[in-house]
Amino acid sequence: MPEQLDVPSISLKDFESRKEEITKQLVEAAETAGFLSLVDHGITVEEIDRQFAISRVFFDLPADVKARIPHNLHTNNGWEYKSQIRPSTGVADQKESFWLQRNSQWPTDEDVPGFSEGTRNFFAKCESISKQVLACLSIALGFPENHLYDAMDVDAEGNLTQMRMIHYMASENTAGTWRAGNHTDIGCLTLLFQRDGEDGLEVCPGRENHNDHAIGDKFFPIPARTGPIVVNIGDMLMAWSDDRLKANYHRVRAKDLGPSPDRYSIAYFNTGRRNVVMQGPLKKYPAISCGDYFLHKTAIQFGHNFKKVEPAAVTGNSLPTVAV
Template identity: 80%
Template structure:
């Protein structure tokens, strides 16, 4: 990406032997941009494409089938359609999504063959990548390596980490509108998968954001690529780092000219457990 606020690409190759170098790179990115991409992370392009194919199959189901697992406000799991209203826009995001946890309800193999098994494996790989990044941030903040990971433990009964499959519907006349309005993520750390050509993500990196919901601030497009994982810091990790690590605004914008095609993305939200109390090193 051009401009004064680049989003660095960080390789996780040879993680154990390069850990100190990777910690330095992650912290610099998190302190300055709030966004980075991960490469050499261990999930193949074939695995990413297979997960996107399942997502497409699921969203192509009739609404009455998807409604069998409706969004539950208590668990935040299930299918929702144009239900997320942003404070920044006052309107609903132009998308549908399916929220999942390890123990949530799943489509049947008749509805989407291999959905549960494949998706659970994909979630497991996201979990392993997240553990590496969170271990690095724990060390950088002066804590033990397992500090943040204990707060995110997906095996714990009060765990609320989730995966979200997202489908932005194609639109003929959405020029210049928001498919998802300006927002920061409320959780700890988000891993986002995109596909080649399905652009629209725009980010407000660095510490530029200074207005309410970053309205009027400068956003930069981040082209969609299959393979690299876009990672951003959430509000929770910003608080737990005493504001050292930056949660920044992002959005999804429709094309400025012509039709906006379908866009699919997959987000893995690392979110602190319900019954764990965390505090930053300076105890702010």
């Protein structure tokens, strides 16, 4: 096992003229670590800082104000506080988060000045970057260039793509404890924004198939930097690629020495629309709708929460009814 994990930094500069080169770099990273870092992606450090400032203003609000948009088990949108229990740890992640979609309820500008305009602009930037990366991966898998992006069209019915603003509270806990337990992402492609010095993300490579629950004993840190976007493959895309692209386990760990400071991150989860049917080019697995796959995977990761909701609520454009 190497001492360091190769998480390449890939530039999207001059995307159209370099598409073949970029595709090769993206696929090589996706087939191994399942993680990579994007630079020259079109979102400035200033724009990222502004979105983090919006996030921090929200999380600094009193709990009763944040609770005006409570986490909804039917849609998976809204504010949650230490409610996500990972099967890998059996305890709640030490964080709060706010899940949102473009058409979900957002904080008012009175509570968080500039939330709507700033976040909508940030959504649009994430959508543009996702389109480029998904185009490359579609081509590499032998699909039409727009195959994956069209399957995740945020303007179409049954859209499951979400953004999640996350705040890990400063902690004096025992060194090496989990701020977020071992897990994989359920969707297709995650864009993760971090801030300088707020480390803790660790990755464990080596997963062989999208149903593999084994976790190796070696995790590698990915330092947090403002600017580069950490990108990783999710379970849905691993299945869609016949296990060629790897959705590897990762976690957020507290510091080994001294207290762990506040950590803020923003994740943009590209997920196939509910009624889109997914199947890999080699047809290794039976065809399944993205909605059914998402529900199946969510049941595995968060089945302990099913007793809290009514199964009949899983209808229409709702997300699986679990606390995630």
